[in-house]
Amino acid sequence: MDDFWFEFVEITQSIGDGFLYGSTYALIGIGFTLIFGAMGKLNIAYAATAIAGAYSSLAIFTLFDVSLVIIFIVSAISAAILGYLVYLTCFRFIPVHNHLAALMASVGGLFFIDEVIVHATRGSPLNFPSMFSEAYFEVGPYGIRGDLLFVFVIGLISTGVLLYVLFRTRLGLATRAVAQQDVAARLCGMSIHSTNSATFAVAGLLGGIAGAMTAAAVGILSPVMMLPLTIKGLIVTVIGGLGSIPGAIIAGLFVGSFENVVMYVRGIDERDMYVVALLFIFLIFRPNGLFGKTITRD
Amino acid sequence: MDYYLNLINTIGIHTLLGLSAYILLLTGQLSLAQAGFFAVGAYSAAVLTVIFGWNILPAIGLAMLITGFLAFLVGFPALRVRGLMLVVATLAFGEFVRMFFYNLKWRVTHDGVEVGPDGTMGFSEIRYFAEHGWTSWEVTSLIWIFVIIVMALIWWADQTRSGAVLRAVGEDELAAGTIGIDVTVVKVAAMTAGGIIAGLAGSLYAHQITMLDHHAFTVLLATFAIAYPILGGVSNVFGTLVAVIFIQGLLVEGLRFLGDWRMLLFGALIVVVMNLKPRGLFDSQTLQWIKNVLRLRFFRRLS
Numbered sequence: 001m002d003d004f005w006f007e008f009v010e011i012t013q014s015i016g017d018g019f020l021y022g023s024t025y026a027l028i029g030i031g032f033t034l035i036f037g038a039m040g041k042l043n044i045a046y047a048a049t050a051i052a053g054a055y056s057s058l059a060i061f062t063l064f065d066v067s068l069v070i071i072f073i074v075s076a077i078s079a080a081i082l083g084y085l086v087y088l089t090c091f092r093f094i095p096v097h098n099h100l101a102a103l104m105a106s107v108g109g110l111f112f113i114d115e116v117i118v119h120a121t122r123g124s125p126l127n128f129p130s131m132f133s134e135a136y137f138e139v140g141p142y143g144i145r146g147d148l149l150f151v152f153v154i155g156l157i158s159t160g161v162l163l164y165v166l167f168r169t170r171l172g173l174a175t176r177a178v179a180q181q182d183v184a185a186r187l188c189g190m191s192i193h194s195t196n197s198a199t200f201a202v203a204g205l206l207g208g209i210a211g212a213m214t215a216a217a218v219g220i221l222s223p224v225m226m227l228p229l230t231i232k233g234l235i236v237t238v239i240g241g242l243g244s245i246p247g248a249i250i251a252g253l254f255v256g257s258f259e260n261v262v263m264y265v266r267g268i269d270e271r272d273m274y275v276v277a278l279l280f281i282f283l284i285f286r287p288n289g290l291f292g293k294t295i296t297r298d
Numbered sequence: 299m300d301y302y303l304n305l306i307n308t309i310g311i312h313t314l315l316g317l318s319a320y321i322l323l324l325t326g327q328l329s330l331a332q333a334g335f336f337a338v339g340a341y342s343a344a345v346l347t348v349i350f351g352w353n354i355l356p357a358i359g360l361a362m363l364i365t366g367f368l369a370f371l372v373g374f375p376a377l378r379v380r381g382l383m384l385v386v387a388t389l390a391f392g393e394f395v396r397m398f399f400y401n402l403k404w405r406v407t408h409d410g411v412e413v414g415p416d417g418t419m420g421f422s423e424i425r426y427f428a429e430h431g432w433t434s435w436e437v438t439s440l441i442w443i444f445v446i447i448v449m450a451l452i453w454w455a456d457q458t459r460s461g462a463v464l465r466a467v468g469e470d471e472l473a474a475g476t477i478g479i480d481v482t483v484v485k486v487a488a489m490t491a492g493g494i495i496a497g498l499a500g501s502l503y504a505h506q507i508t509m510l511d512h513h514a515f516t517v518l519l520a521t522f523a524i525a526y527p528i529l530g531g532v533s534n535v536f537g538t539l540v541a542v543i544f545i546q547g548l549l550v551e552g553l554r555f556l557g558d559w560r561m562l563l564f565g566a567l568i569v570v571v572m573n574l575k576p577r578g579l580f581d582s583q584t585l586q587w588i589k590n591v592l593r594l595r596f597f598r599r600l601s
Contacts, residue, residue: 042382093573099382100328101576104528107521108568115562227517231393234386242383269401276394283387284375 009141014264015257020148021217022256023155027210028229029236029248030162031203037179037243038199041102045086045109046207047230051223052113053079053208054215055120058128068131072154076208082113083204087197110230117223125222128215151213158209159249165202166245175199179243228272232259235279241292251290303434307506309546310441314499315519316526316538317448318492323527324461325488326468331372331388333520334395335493339365339500340510341399341415347426347505348413349406354426354505361501362494369493373486392520400512420511424504441502448495449535456534464488468532496523521568529571531578533585540580 028047035043057075060066066074090105135146166172177185178195186192214229215221236255240247255275262274282289315336322329343361346352352360372391403417415421427437455461466474467484475481504510526545530537549567553560571579 036382040382042385089569089573094576098576100326100528101572103328103382103385104524105569105572108565108572110565111518111521112562112565112569115558115565119558119562227393231390235390238383238386270397273394273397273401276390276397279387279390280375280394283383287375287383 014260018257018260020152022253023152024210024214025236026249026252027206028233029252031207032237033248034203044106047233048110048113049079049082050207050211051226054211072212075212076205079208080201080204083200087200125220128221130219151217239282241289244291247291303438310445311499311503313542315523318495319523320527322492324464329388330520331391332496332523333515334392335365335496336500337515339497340504343501344424344504358501362497365497366490366494370490373489396512396515422509424508453535529579531580537580
């Protein structure tokens with residue numbers, strides 16, 4: 001009986017930890033979903049810009065020894081600039097209906113960013129300042145890691161701000177209008193390109209925060225983190241339903257918990273394999289995700 | 299000399315890989331699973347020759363069947379989703395395969411030596427060609443015989459009704475459906491054929507390189523696989539071959555003095571080409587231009 005109790009506590013503990021860490025996946029998923037919602041296109045380079053944002057904040061941190069809040073702000077802003085640049089190079093000048101060319105260009109962008117970082121850091125991982133890692137709260141048999149809680153709170157705040165911008169400001173109104181019917185939005189006098197670039201920049205802001213969060217939770221920053229983050233972000237987007245923000249949040253937290261439980265049961269080597277298998281289960285039984293509408297366009 | 303033969307081998311194997319993505323691209327599907335199929339083909343053929351001691355030709359044949367069947371299985375769930383979702387699904391599948399081989403351990407003792415895939419350590423000692431006394435020339439010929447057969451088959455299929463059907467689905471699924479083409483059957487068939495060819499490329503790769511490592515089958519390889527037909531254009535199979543020679547011969551080998559900066563160029567090259575020529579370098583427009591130039595030269599010489 002004691003054994004069972006012990007196992008139960010361990011598993012619920014890892015679900016909780018994963019839930020908190022899953023907020024980073026949720027943010028990345030929201031970013032993918034925002035861009036998909038606005039343009040109907042996937043920006044594969046998105047998670048790469050997020051990690052690149054974290055890198056530039058780390059550079060600022062080592063150069064000027066700034067406070068921890070600044071790290072997140074710098075990361076968000078530089079990722080937003082990068083996001084805008086990705087929009088310019090990979091989406092702006094490619095014919096609107098050629099989805100595959102834009103996608104392919106963003107894959108090229110992913111490799112380009114990846115290689116630039118590998119060159120700048122000589123491929124070796126760097127230490128990232130982790131926040132509140134000494135803090136530890138005990139609740140009954142459970143413990144809550146301070147850094148994970150911090151990451152979760154940051155994630156909550158940024159999601160709240162995003163929802164405010166999206167549903168209470170003119171920019172958000174324009175973004176949603178373009179997402180709904182780009183032709184009608186243009187007829188009403190909205191500029192598609194400036195709205196899309198704003199969407200990319202906003203998504204970049206979120207991505208930069210998520211990148212810094214990921215690095216802060218893990219404690220290191222490495223170019224190797226880029227691809228898993230891309231793939232998990234995409235998985236979260238698909239499981240949540242393409243274009244659905246609540247879906248991305250729920251799926252992000254769910255994927256975070258799921259992978260942590262798998263890691264507890266099967267070890268870290270097999271963790272990502274089961275996360276991908278989860279995607280296939282969803283593709284077979286719910287191809288449109290949790291909250292996705294039936295897709296009528298490619 | 300061996301250096302050039304190796305380069306020619308690499309070009310041959312990558313041409314096969316590119317052609318496997320080419321067939322899918324004809325039906326308008328962008329698949330990032332080709333590196334996964336390539337890995338399955340490589341590992342299964344190597345297991346057959348190393349652990350079971352098979353001859354290489356039946357081993358390649360069975361590896362192709364295994365990969366084709368796997369592609370068939372992947373095709374069904376993946377094809378319920380279209381376009382961009384298919385990219386996510388196939389990307390995830392490729393990573394799944396890579397992680398599967400990352401975890402695969404299957405050690406067998408042969409003549410006092412332990413052989414077989416060894417998880418993170420990779421699968422080394424695939425010495426079929428060395429053990430059976432194949433010369434480098436014979437290996438290269440074997441690879442290129444397969445390349446020529448596959449290219450000829452695809453080129454021939456493109457001239458017949460099946461090529462027209464594939465392209466019809468690629469141009470407009472809805473229109474293809476209304477004239478009585480079963481779109482799902484066509485797409486699954488293309489996926490299977492692509493899987494078979496990628497499996498062939500993988501099984502040749504395994505024996506040529508003699509050492510398999512999960513790092514070789516990342517998204518980078520998958521991107522290479524689709525970059526060839528996209529850069530080369532889908533108007534005919536030779537575009538893919540030209541793109542492979544351009545990327546592997548010129549960009550990867552020719553610019554070796556640039557060191558690792560070449561990969562940076564690869565990313566930038568894709569972005570630039572997609573901006574300038576969203577339908578591929580050798581799209582119908584370019585081909586027409588080349589034809590016109592050739593014709594002009596020809597007539598000028600006549601007059």
